[in-house]
Structures are given as C-alpha cells and as structure tokens.
Amino acid sequence: MAVIGIRAGLKRRVLKLSPPALLGLFYLCFVAIGAVLLRLPFSNHGDVYFLDAFFTSMSAVTVTGLTVVDTGGDFTLIGQIVIAALIQLGGLGIITFAVFVLTALGVPVGLGQRLMLREDLNQSNFADLFQLVKMVFIVALGCEAAGTVLLASVFVPELGWSDGLWFSIFHAVSAFNNAGFSLWPDSLTRYATNPIVNLVVPILFIVGGLGFVVLNDLYRKRRWRRMTLHTKIMLTGTGVLILFAWVMFASLEWSNRETLGAFDSWGARIMVSWFQAVTPRTAGFNTVDYGEVTDATALMTMTLMLIGAGSTSTAGGIKVTTFAVLILATIAFFRRRSELNCFGRSLGIDEVMKVLALTVVSIITIFVSLFVISITHDGSFRALAFEVASAFGTVGLSMGATAELDTTGRIVIMAVMFFGRVGPLTLGFFLATHSHVRVRYPPGQVFLG
Amino acid sequence: MAVIGIRAGLKRRVLKLSPPALLGLFYLCFVAIGAVLLRLPFSNHGDVYFLDAFFTSMSAVTVTGLTVVDTGGDFTLIGQIVIAALIQLGGLGIITFAVFVLTALGVPVGLGQRLMLREDLNQSNFADLFQLVKMVFIVALGCEAAGTVLLASVFVPELGWSDGLWFSIFHAVSAFNNAGFSLWPDSLTRYATNPIVNLVVPILFIVGGLGFVVLNDLYRKRRWRRMTLHTKIMLTGTGVLILFAWVMFASLEWSNRETLGAFDSWGARIMVSWFQAVTPRTAGFNTVDYGEVTDATALMTMTLMLIGAGSTSTAGGIKVTTFAVLILATIAFFRRRSELNCFGRSLGIDEVMKVLALTVVSIITIFVSLFVISITHDGSFRALAFEVASAFGTVGLSMGATAELDTTGRIVIMAVMFFGRVGPLTLGFFLATHSHVRVRYPPGQVFLG
Numbered sequence: 001m002a003v004i005g006i007r008a009g010l011k012r013r014v015l016k017l018s019p020p021a022l023l024g025l026f027y028l029c030f031v032a033i034g035a036v037l038l039r040l041p042f043s044n045h046g047d048v049y050f051l052d053a054f055f056t057s058m059s060a061v062t063v064t065g066l067t068v069v070d071t072g073g074d075f076t077l078i079g080q081i082v083i084a085a086l087i088q089l090g091g092l093g094i095i096t097f098a099v100f101v102l103t104a105l106g107v108p109v110g111l112g113q114r115l116m117l118r119e120d121l122n123q124s125n126f127a128d129l130f131q132l133v134k135m136v137f138i139v140a141l142g143c144e145a146a147g148t149v150l151l152a153s154v155f156v157p158e159l160g161w162s163d164g165l166w167f168s169i170f171h172a173v174s175a176f177n178n179a180g181f182s183l184w185p186d187s188l189t190r191y192a193t194n195p196i197v198n199l200v201v202p203i204l205f206i207v208g209g210l211g212f213v214v215l216n217d218l219y220r221k222r223r224w225r226r227m228t229l230h231t232k233i234m235l236t237g238t239g240v241l242i243l244f245a246w247v248m249f250a251s252l253e254w255s256n257r258e259t260l261g262a263f264d265s266w267g268a269r270i271m272v273s274w275f276q277a278v279t280p281r282t283a284g285f286n287t288v289d290y291g292e293v294t295d296a297t298a299l300m301t302m303t304l305m306l307i308g309a310g311s312t313s314t315a316g317g318i319k320v321t322t323f324a325v326l327i328l329a330t331i332a333f334f335r336r337r338s339e340l341n342c343f344g345r346s347l348g349i350d351e352v353m354k355v356l357a358l359t360v361v362s363i364i365t366i367f368v369s370l371f372v373i374s375i376t377h378d379g380s381f382r383a384l385a386f387e388v389a390s391a392f393g394t395v396g397l398s399m400g401a402t403a404e405l406d407t408t409g410r411i412v413i414m415a416v417m418f419f420g421r422v423g424p425l426t427l428g429f430f431l432a433t434h435s436h437v438r439v440r441y442p443p444g445q446v447f448l449g
Numbered sequence: 450m451a452v453i454g455i456r457a458g459l460k461r462r463v464l465k466l467s468p469p470a471l472l473g474l475f476y477l478c479f480v481a482i483g484a485v486l487l488r489l490p491f492s493n494h495g496d497v498y499f500l501d502a503f504f505t506s507m508s509a510v511t512v513t514g515l516t517v518v519d520t521g522g523d524f525t526l527i528g529q530i531v532i533a534a535l536i537q538l539g540g541l542g543i544i545t546f547a548v549f550v551l552t553a554l555g556v557p558v559g560l561g562q563r564l565m566l567r568e569d570l571n572q573s574n575f576a577d578l579f580q581l582v583k584m585v586f587i588v589a590l591g592c593e594a595a596g597t598v599l600l601a602s603v604f605v606p607e608l609g610w611s612d613g614l615w616f617s618i619f620h621a622v623s624a625f626n627n628a629g630f631s632l633w634p635d636s637l638t639r640y641a642t643n644p645i646v647n648l649v650v651p652i653l654f655i656v657g658g659l660g661f662v663v664l665n666d667l668y669r670k671r672r673w674r675r676m677t678l679h680t681k682i683m684l685t686g687t688g689v690l691i692l693f694a695w696v697m698f699a700s701l702e703w704s705n706r707e708t709l710g711a712f713d714s715w716g717a718r719i720m721v722s723w724f725q726a727v728t729p730r731t732a733g734f735n736t737v738d739y740g741e742v743t744d745a746t747a748l749m750t751m752t753l754m755l756i757g758a759g760s761t762s763t764a765g766g767i768k769v770t771t772f773a774v775l776i777l778a779t780i781a782f783f784r785r786r787s788e789l790n791c792f793g794r795s796l797g798i799d800e801v802m803k804v805l806a807l808t809v810v811s812i813i814t815i816f817v818s819l820f821v822i823s824i825t826h827d828g829s830f831r832a833l834a835f836e837v838a839s840a841f842g843t844v845g846l847s848m849g850a851t852a853e854l855d856t857t858g859r860i861v862i863m864a865v866m867f868f869g870r871v872g873p874l875t876l877g878f879f880l881a882t883h884s885h886v887r888v889r890y891p892p893g894q895v896f897l898g
C-alpha cells in the first residue's frame with residue numbers, strides 16, 4: 001500500500017510538470033539509457049569510458065554531433081546502431097513534441113482538421129495525436145529511405161553491400177535529423193567533390209531543418225500567396241542566409257591552401273563552398289577541416305550556427321524566424337513604428353518579448369559557459385568560442401577543441417548542448433501560453449523557438 | 450548673390466538635420482580639427498603621422514583612450530593640452546547634448562524649473578539652456594579641480610611642480626571624462642598600490658559615469674524613496690556590477706604571476722582588483738597589463754565594457770539601465786508578464802523595443818567590425834575581440850593589438866569608437882520621439898542610451 005501510495009504520488013507529480021520540463025526529463029532519460037548502452041562491452045572496442053559514452057549519448061539525443069571519441073572507429077556496429085537510434089529519437093522527438101505543444105496551445109499547425117489537444121488529454125485527442133505522429137514519421141522515414149538509396153549509389157561500390165548499406169542508412173538518418181554524426185573521423189571530407197553526396201546530404205538536412213509546419217504548408221498550399229507568414233519568413237530567410245554564406249565562404253577561403261585552395265578547379269571550390277555554407281545551419285557535417293579556416297570564416301560560421309534553421313524541425317539555434325523578428329523589430333524601431341509588419345501581417349509585443357528573452361538567455365548561456373570552460377582549459381580562445389557556439393546551436397562543427405577538453409569542459413559542453421536543444425522550445429512554450437494583448441492588423445503566427 | 454544663396458541653402462540643410470546627425474557632424478568637425486592640430490610640428494616630436502593624429506583625435510573626442518602612439522612620449526606639452534581639450538569637449542559635449550535632447554523632447558531631467566526646449570529654439574529657451582550648460586560645467590570643473598588637487602599630492606612630490614601639476618590636471622580631466630588617456634605608456638600601473646590614486650581616479654570616473662540626471666537627482670532628493678526610477682536602477686546596478694567584478698577579478702587572477710600574483714600582500718591584491726573591477730565601466734585606465742590576464746578575465750572584462758555605465762554621463766557602452774531593462778524584460782517574459790515593473794513603476798513597449806534595437810545593432814556592429822579586422826589582420830582572436838569591445842564601449846583598455854593594427858584595422862576601430870559614442874544616444878533620441886502607446890502603471894522614465 002505504501003509503495004503504491006508513493007508511486008501514485010510520483011506519477012501525480014510527473015504529470016503535473018509543465019510540458020517543457022517533461023520534455024527535458026524525457027531527454028535526460030534517453031541520454032542516460034543511451035550512455036549505459038554505449039558503455040556496455042558489446043557497443044564499443046574498449047576505449048570508451050563512461051564520460052565518453054555519456055557525452056556521445058547527449059550529443060546524439062540533442063542531435064549535435066560533437067564527439068570525444070571516433071564514432072566509426074571506437075564503436076561496434078551495435079554501438080553505431082544505438083547512436084543512430086538515439087539520433088532518430090532525439091530528432092523526431094523534438095519535431096513531434098514541438099508540434100504537440102503548439103497544437104495543445106491552440107496554435108493551428110495546419111493539419112487539415114484542427115487538433116484540439118489540451119493539457120487534459122482524452123481519448124478522442126489521442127486519435128488525432130496518433131494521426132499527427134504518423135504523418136511526422138512518414139515524412140521523416142520517407143526522406144531517410146530516399147536518402148539511403150541515393151547515398152548507397154556512392155557508398156556501396158566503395159565499401160561493399162553490407163558496409164555500404166549501413167553507411168548509407170547511418171548518414172541519411174544523421175543528415176535528415178541534422179545530427180552531423182559521421183562514421184568517418186574527418187566527416188565527409190573524402191566526398192568533398194562528389195556531386196551526389198553534395199546534393200543528397202544537404203537536401204536531407206535542409207528539408208529536415210525547414211520544419212514540419214513549413215513542409216505541411218508547402219504540401220497543402222503550393223502557392224506563395226496562400227502560405228502562412230511563418231512559411232514565407234522561413235523560405236525567404238533560408239534562401240538569403242544560404243546565398244550570403246555561400247558567397248562569403250567562397251571569397252574568404254578561395255586562396256586558403258588548407259581549405260578551398262587545396263582544390264584546383266573553380267567548380268570544386270564552388271561546390272565545397274556550397275557545402276560549408278549550408279552545414280552551419282545546425283547540420284554539422286563538413287568537407288573541409290574547420291581547424292584551418294580563417295578567423296573571419298570562423299566568426300561567420302559561429303554567427304550562422306547561432307541562427308540555425310527552422311522551428312518544429314530537427315535543427316537547432318535560435319531559429320531563422322527569431323533572427324528575422326530581431327531584424328524586423330530593429331528596423332521598425334528606426335522607422336519609429338511601434339508595431340512590426342511583415343508580408344502584410346503584424347507581429348505582437350509577445351513575439352518581441354520572446355525574441356528579446358531568447359537573445360538574452362542565449363548570450364548569457366554562451367558567455368557563462370565560455371567563461372567556465374576558459375577557466376579550466378588553456379586552449380585557443382577562438383576554438384573554445386567556436387565549440388561553445390557549435391554546442392549551443394546543436395551543430396557539431398568543431399575546430400578540434402572538444403576532443404581535448406577536460407572533465408569540467410565536457411560537462412559544460414554537454415549542458416550547453418542540452419540547453420541548446422530544449423531551451424528555445426521551452427521559450428516557445430512560454431510564448432504560446434502568454435496572454436495576448438491587443439491586435440491591429442490581422443495577426444500572423446510565427447513559431448519562434 | 451549666388452554665393453549667398455548657396456550658403457543659405459547649406460545653412461537650411463544643416464539646421465534641418467535631426468539632432469543625432471547634428472551631433473555626429475559636430476563630433477567629426479572636432480575630430481578633424483584635433484587631427485590637424487595634433488599633426489602640426491609643435492604638437493609632436495616628429496613620429497606622429499596623419500593617421501596616428503587622426504586616430505588619437507578620434508579616441509580623445511569619443512573619450513575612448515585607445516592609442517597607437519605614446520601620449521606622454523610622442524606628443525609635446527602643446528599636443529597633450531590639445532588632447533586634454535578634445536577629451537573635455539567630447540566628454541562634456543556628450544553630457545550637454547544628451548541633456549539637451551532629452552529636455553527638448555519634454556523628458557523632465559529635473560532641473561527644478563522644467564525646460565521647455567523644442568526644435569524651434571527661441572530666445573527664452575536659450576536662457577534656460579545656458580542655465581543648464583552652466584550647471585553641467587560647474588559640476589564637471591568642480592570635480593576635476595578637486596581631483597587635480599588630490600592627485601597633485603602624489604604627482605608633485607615625484608615629478609616637481611610643473612610636471613606634477615600638469616600630470617594631475619591631465620589625469621583628473623581624463624578620469625572625470627572616462628577617457629582613459631594617460632601620460633604614462635603603461636597607464637597607472639606604477640601607482641597600482643597607491644591608495645590616493647586608487648581612490649581619486651575611480652571616484653572621478655564613477656561620478657562622471659553616473660550621469661547628470663543621477664547626480665542632479667541625488668543632489669536634490671537625497672532620500673531613496675523620492676528618487677526617480679532611473680536613479681534607483683543606476684545606483685543599484687552600479688553597486689551590483691562593481692561588487693561582482695571585484696570578487697570575480699580577485700578570484701580569477703589571484704595566483705596569476707603576471708597580474709595579481711606579482712603583489713605579495715592580500716591588501717595590495719584586493720586594491721588592484723578594485724581598480725580593475727571599476728575601470729571596464731568605460732574608464733579605461735589600468736594598473737595591471739591586460740595582455741597577461743586569463744581568458745576568463747578577458748571575457749568578463751569584455752562583458753563589463755559592453756555594459757558600460759550611465760546615460761547622460763561621460764561613459765560609453767550600452768549603459769547600465771539598458772542592461773537592467775534587458776534582464777527585467779527577460780524575467781518578465783519567464784513570469785508570463787506582458788509588462789515590465791521595477792521599483793513600483795512600469796516600463797513600456799517602447800523601452801523594450803529600444804533595448805532590443807540597441808542590442809541587435811550592437812551585436813551586428815561588433816561582429817561585422819571584428820569580421821572585417823580579422824580578414825586583414827593576423828593577430829590573436831581574443832585580443833582582436835577585446836579591442837573591438839573596448840572601442841565599442843569607448844573604454845580604451847587594450848591587450849596590445851590596437852597599436853599593431855594596419856590601416857584598415859585602425860579605420861575600423863575609429864569607426865567603432867565613433868559609433869560607440871554617438872550610436873546609443875541616437876537610439877535614445879529615436880526612443881524619445883516615438884509616439885507612446887498606452888500606459889498601465891504610472892510610467893517611470895528610464896534613459897536608456
């Protein structure tokens with residue numbers, strides 16, 4: 001009886017937690033289970049200690065991709081399967097959860113029938129939820145299956161059927177979920193000039209990074225004029241950021257012998273620039289060694305990593321829409337406007353508050369963690385700043401400092417990865433539960449977290 | 450006739466400029482005149498070229514204190530007097546201008562009689578203005594005179610009457626205006642453990658950095674309860690930041706042999722920590738070599754430099770009140786509040802927009818200028834970031850990189866100093882000319898630029 005009482009009490013308390021706290025708790029459980037599995041003898045070749053396993057599990061569940069051991073070399077096939085499963089759970093988990101929360105709060109995510117999902121879930125709502133989850137999974141698995149087939153056309157001829165297929169599956173899953181884990185120690189550097197890898201992998205992570213809301217809107221509306229404000233901002237912002245990064249990377253690295261300068265043809269340099277321009281949007285694969293880029297490229301990449309990609313997607317960062325609202329709010333201020341307008345819709349004070357809160361919390365997190373790491377670690381300041389930005393945006397690009405971190409440094413990076421994944425969504429939840437004030441224009445919905 | 454027509458047209462156009470543009474124009478004129486004067490043979494000993502003179506003049510007018518030549522060694526007494534005059538003009542100019550603009554826009558700055566100063570200035574308003582300017586000058590010159598006498602008690606016994614007095618005047622002017630220029634190449638390092646220097650110089654720059662509005666309020670009200678919201682935030686924020694920085698600097702540098710570790714006694718270390726804790730609030734003097742501090746201290750100092758001190762003061766940075774509103778807005782967001790309350794007053798959406806705009810513009814300025822400098826300069830990333838933060842906050846602390854910059858780098862630093870000085874005030878002007886929306890609590894005034 002006493003045990004049942006305690007259990008019931010615990011159950012009540014867990015159910016009482018706010019959705020973001022619940023999400024955090026789930027993630028921590030996954031991470032713990034993953035860490036134990038990866039530590040067990042059948043998962044690794046012996047050189048993976050508990051902190052390594054814990055770090056790898058956290059990196060996989062938060063779909064970051066920073067590593068302290070060699071994913072392909074130190075883990076057995078079973079270990080690699082565990083990592084792929086953790087990536088899938090983490091990536092799809094975040095999409096599903098994001099869509100759930102937004103729906104629960106009455107924000108129409110555009111599933112055709114409007115889902116009426118409240119905090120007191122009942123039977124009929126579970127049916128709708130199931131529908132929703134099914135849809136998310138169909139899109140994800142469909143993309144990953146297509147990616148696997150296309151990647152297999154490159155990997156199977158090189159590695160044989162069994163290895164080639166597994167590498168294709170692993171990299172397709174890792175790409176769609178913006179996880180950035182690779183089975184090669186130098187990521188995709190050996191495929192720097194392979195056109196299939198340079199198309200398939202980026203398309204997977206760009207689609208995965210647009211977000212469920214945008215994909216659903218694209219599928220249903222198909223015409224620009226009928227799309228939601230959120231979709232318009234996401235597509236425009238994504239296009240602008242990619243073009244900007246592409247041109248900048250090419251110009252900054254063109255004659256750097258350690259990066260673009262190593263390739264003779266213009267075409268190869270432009271292709272390599274393309275890959276490096278899209279990967280900071282939290283994908284995290286690389287085809288050049290980021291330890292060798294110029295300071296200017298490092299700074300630009302950090303900026304892109306912090307911006308990230310879309311809400312309700314597998315990507316991290318403060319999100320493109322958040323960044324857009326930041327810029328729009330600033331422009332509105334200088335034009336002496338008190339309300340924000342964009343594509344004929346207005347954004348309310350709540351969005352501005354959200355963006356401000358997220359920016360402040362992000363800056364504080366980055367400064368404090370960089371501060372703590374720099375107390376205990378004597379590395380290049382540039383590399384440490386890059387690593388922290390990479391962890392916060394759940395990107396996974398590295399200048400090589402993460403592998404050299406001491407225990408404190410690793411724990412800080414783990415905490416930053418966790419916060420980078422759960423934090424923005426938590427803020428999204430706070431925004432959605434705000435009481436809205438007055439409206440002027442017809443209000444447009446933008447998901448900012 | 451044609452000439453008169455052109456002149457009249459030019460006059461009309463200049464008068465039509467908005468106050469911030471006018472301020473910018475004035476500053477550039479001062480900088481140009483200062484550059485020419487400093488370049489002339491009687492001002493220097495021959496090794497100061499035009500870009501050096503231009504840089505020094507810009508640094509003096511914006512009361513930054515970054516230098517590319519040795520102020521005490523490369524300039525003659527006349528050159529040093531020119532620099533002191535530029536500092537005084539720049540420092541008092543900014544206070545006077547800030548108070549003018551705020552008054553012109555109907556914000557009561559608390560001069561007793563309320564000044565009704567509109568854009569179409571007329572005779573009677575000029576009388577009030579004169580009153581105001583007189584008051585600002587009395588406070589400034591009074592503080593500087595007292596500082597000179599106290600510093601003379603240290604400098605005169607060492608350097609004799611003529612040099613001792615001049616050094617006292619120069620450092621008192623430089624301190625009150627938060628300029629950070631020193632006639633010693635290693636700033637005040639030789640007085641690291643001198644109690645008078647450690648009290649007089651910081652008191653001068655803290656008082657100068659509180660701002661005219663706070664000083665006026667303190668003088669007139671004297672009791673906490675009756676003070677304005679702005680004063681309460683400034684005093685609380687200043688106290689918290691100083692205590693925080695003091696404790697942090699002491700703990701981070703305690704056993705660093707190049708900084709605090711060089712001093713044997715606890716008392717000396719605590720005194721040196723005190724000085725380094727207050728100087729990043731845009732004063733810019735130093736008593737240890739910042740090139741030798743740890744990464745963590747460098748990062749903390751950068752943060753403090755960007756925050757700066759008070760509005761309507763001689764200090765720079767985004768200002769303590771802006772920082773406070775940032776934090777308050779973030780807390781309000783997490784408490785699911787749509788309005789900001791502080792000390793029983795509310796802050797409106799305008800303030801939040803202002804803070805957001807200032808934060809975004811600051812981040813963009815810092816990233817872009819660091820980006821441009823890092824393209825052309827191959828130095829330590831940490832030192833470059835520190836230099837840019839120092840220029841933006843018009844602080845003047847340096848890790849030594851500024852003196853080594855090439856022409857592009859110097860021009861960028863000059864632009865950042867100029868923007869760091871004029872930018873926040875410009876935003877203050879934009880805020881003040883916003884049309885206010887609705888109010889809930891009785892609104893409290895906070896000057897944010």
Ligand SMILES: [K+]
Pocket residue numbers: 063064065178179180282283284394395396
């Ligand atoms: K990633």
Ligand SMILES: [K+]
Pocket residue numbers: 512513514627628629731732733843844845
């Ligand atoms: K200064």
